[in-house]
Amino acid sequence: MKLLPLPALFAAIASTCVTGVAVAEETEPAPSAAPTVESASSSAVHHGSVFADPLGFLLFGPTLGVEVGANRLSATLYGRWLNAGVLAKSMFLEGADSFAFSYGAGLRGRYFLRENLQGPHLGLGLEFVHSTVDNAPSLLSTKSSYLVPMFEGGYRLPLSSSFYLGGAAALGYAFQLSSSVENLPGGSDAGLYAVKDRSTFYGSASLEAGVYF
Numbered sequence: 001m002k003l004l005p006l007p008a009l010f011a012a013i014a015s016t017c018v019t020g021v022a023v024a025e026e027t028e029p030a031p032s033a034a035p036t037v038e039s040a041s042s043s044a045v046h047h048g049s050v051f052a053d054p055l056g057f058l059l060f061g062p063t064l065g066v067e068v069g070a071n072r073l074s075a076t077l078y079g080r081w082l083n084a085g086v087l088a089k090s091m092f093l094e095g096a097d098s099f100a101f102s103y104g105a106g107l108r109g110r111y112f113l114r115e116n117l118q119g120p121h122l123g124l125g126l127e128f129v130h131s132t133v134d135n136a137p138s139l140l141s142t143k144s145s146y147l148v149p150m151f152e153g154g155y156r157l158p159l160s161s162s163f164y165l166g167g168a169a170a171l172g173y174a175f176q177l178s179s180s181v182e183n184l185p186g187g188s189d190a191g192l193y194a195v196k197d198r199s200t201f202y203g204s205a206s207l208e209a210g211v212y213f
Helices: 006-027 086-092
Strands: 048-053 063-070 073-081 097-099 103-115 118-135 140-158 163-183 201-213
Touching: 048 163, 063 201, 103 201, 118 163, 140 201
Parallel strands: none
Antiparallel strands: 048 063, 048 201, 063 073, 073 103, 097 118, 103 118, 118 140, 140 163, 163 201
């Protein structure tokens, strides 16, 4: 076996090491890029809602309604039970008066300033109200009907993709369509009473707790 001189041996070893390092650097796999995490928190698209207005117990009666719409526009059909409203009783009843079944039913359109039926909104509505007020001592019943066009504004706060709370205030005018005084069973004095036009300005508020669909 032929022996290399020491200088040549060192040179060969150094050349081999450098070549090995270079090959290792060339073959080492490049670090993979960190995956991009995208937010998946996009809200569900709403097509309407069902709601209840418990504030009506203090005002003109609790209300139930259904709303259909998309994006920024919606239309609502609702009904209220006038008998249970504290403010309604103070406005319609005097002395020994009491409500027989009295109700309101209305249509309302809203335009939302944000998409997906949420945020600030403006709207127009039209409600039909019918009241029946009985006076047992006099054996009389007064029946009245009103048509109430109104303008409203409010705000709807989504609590999740399914639930929301909304508040609104409305101002309008209650036009009296008809009014009559009738005898209850056993009464005979209805003809002695004249009806009054009770048309008046109307203001109210609502607090809606709703579920989107």
